[in-house]
Amino acid sequence: MKIEQIYTGCLAQGAYYIESNGEVAIIDPLRETQQYVDKANKENAKIKYIFETHFHADFVSGHVDLAKKTGAKIIFGPGAETNYDIHAAKDNEEFKLGHIIIKVLHTPGHTLESSTFLLIDENGKEHAIFSGDTLFLGDVGRPDLAIKSDLTKEDLAVMLYDSLRQKIMTLPDDVIVYPAHGAGSACGKNLSKETVGILGDQKKTNYALRADMTKEEFVKEVLAGIAPPPQYFAKNAMMNKSGYDAFESVLKQGDTALSPEEFEATANNEDALVLDVRSEKEFVKAHIPNSIFIGLNGAFAPWVGALITDIKQPIILVTPEGKEQETVTRLSRVGYDNTLGYLKGGIEAWQNAGKDIEVIASVPVDTFSKAYKNENIHVLDVRKDGEYQSEHLEGEQVQHFALDYINDNMDVIDKNKTYYVHCAGGYRSVIAASILKARGFNNLIDVAGGFAAIKDSDLPTTNYVCPSTLQ
Known part of the structure; x- marks a missing residue:
């Protein structure tokens, strides 16, 4: 046996x-x-x-x-x-x-x-x-x-x-x-x-x-x-009850190399979502306008499932070289089967073709600390509710909602204000910033290192409460 x-x-x-x-x-x-x-x-x-x-x-x-x-x-x-x-x-x-x-x-x-x-x-x-x-x-x-x-x-x-x-x-x-x-x-x-x-x-x-x-x-x-x-x-439960397309056909469709011109045309003509799965550090330095970041180096598939609300959404990919099939596979595991291809040559090919790129400002915690103490800034904490309740940055300028529910909270933040965004370590804050940026929130600054770095700084935080004691 x-x-x-x-x-x-x-x-x-x-x-x-x-x-x-x-x-x-x-x-x-x-x-x-x-x-x-x-x-x-x-x-x-x-x-x-x-x-x-x-x-x-x-x-x-x-x-x-x-x-x-x-x-x-x-x-x-x-x-x-x-x-x-x-x-x-x-x-x-x-x-x-x-x-x-x-x-x-x-x-x-x-x-x-x-x-x-x-x-x-x-x-x-x-x-x-x-x-x-x-x-x-x-x-x-x-x-x-x-x-x-x-x-x-x-x-x-x-x-x-x-x-x-x-x-x-x-x-x-x-x-x-x-x-x-x-x-x-x-x-x-x-x-x-x-x-x-x-x-x-x-x-x-x-x-x-x-x-x-x-x-x-x-x-x-x-x-x-x-x-x-x-x-x-x-949606996944229903697919498991009713059946689905063969995985091999899903993989074949998604594992299609697209030139920068083909990639751009697919985004426009198919109303495809540009999903960038590189690291958060790479994404903030250069990404395709209106693309969404969800990195392979984190809990990729569950975050895709939580944040991309249309499971049949056409998706085109920006991936690290050699990670194309893995990305399509991991998307299919949670039912996102409508991947139409990936950008051949990655972001470098896009830039070499003369296409526009965008960046997200990202600052170390000492820069954030100075701004927090000396300027009237706004802070957005996108950790889970339990994380926030157990310990968070003090101050009236701190606003919180969990990344899980970002699509339900677009109306509680102001497009005219600048927000410093943080999570626990930096992965989720860049996801949040990418989604907000694609929705027209342009004044965003990522706090590199997240709350882990904030805790090690001289900024004031609430007293830690063990999550198991929270109701």
Whole structure:
């Protein structure tokens, strides 16, 4: 028996390759599926099943493409309905894979069809669970993503409480836990950085598995502090239910080199968004007018999903050399499939062609400090709400809204004022500045190093409050 976790840091997502006696099951595959086919071929094995723990909202799974390539059966939990062929399993239904068994435990709560897959090894021992978004290390899945007219998030939280106690906590303490996500995912609140754990440890340390926890306490705690889900979650969930274009065709379309003239014509004629994925330091020095920055060196795909509201938006790319296919791939993971090409030769080719460029002023913290003390400046903090509440720069001239909600806050800032923009380290502030600049806010100055640099300066900040104590 072989179990391999295939973890993708950008999405904080774990897919799983399970093999026994020449037969393979893939759990929660990524959009690009050739890697699983190649792995099975290398092991002289055949992919028999594709298990989906639920309808994912934070990424587009590769289950549809993988089934077409291999003939493997797609398995969802009870009640799942799709526009393509699946097997909606019954609770406790078992699937034989070589010498092992994968048993479906219906664990609704995160979503109605959510299921945990229990692996029973060659000796009949309950060996591991693939818990999807039902159980994370340190947390559980948010119960507010599958609300229907006759269901509330409180109803789903009650289901999750029962699922955990009736299906998960009754398993032996030595069962290995393989969750769908780790720290950085928006599918929970306080996920561990660890990506594999032991159930007994979770029973001791995970707040949601406290033995003496009442149902009412669970509902209150699991719902406390949940931020609204990113706007792309519902769109990704729908793609996972209804199907999508083949990844290879999406990649072929996006991996198209465009000369500066072709690039400019595509931007104008197709109303395409120019997305610049280089580093923030490169972007502020020179970029194409009206382009948006979201760098590959950060949580790229989730920020694209949070900030580009039209999932079918035509997109053309400015990338570092050699990163074209990676960019198209990472966009497709969250359903942004309408990439039309990239700028051949990058920003240098654009400049050599005599095309206009723009810059964003970026200043070190000592320059910002002098301006803050001696001038009546305006400061825009775009960190998350919890970051801001725990500690921020003092002063009436400081304004805050999280980058996540920048599209909803255009009317609370003034185009006639100059804003010094900062985040924690510099990545998000340049994203914010690029979006604001494209919307006509031209008086923007980035604070290089962000709040980390501000804290190390002589500027006044509020007293630090541990985020876990904030309500």
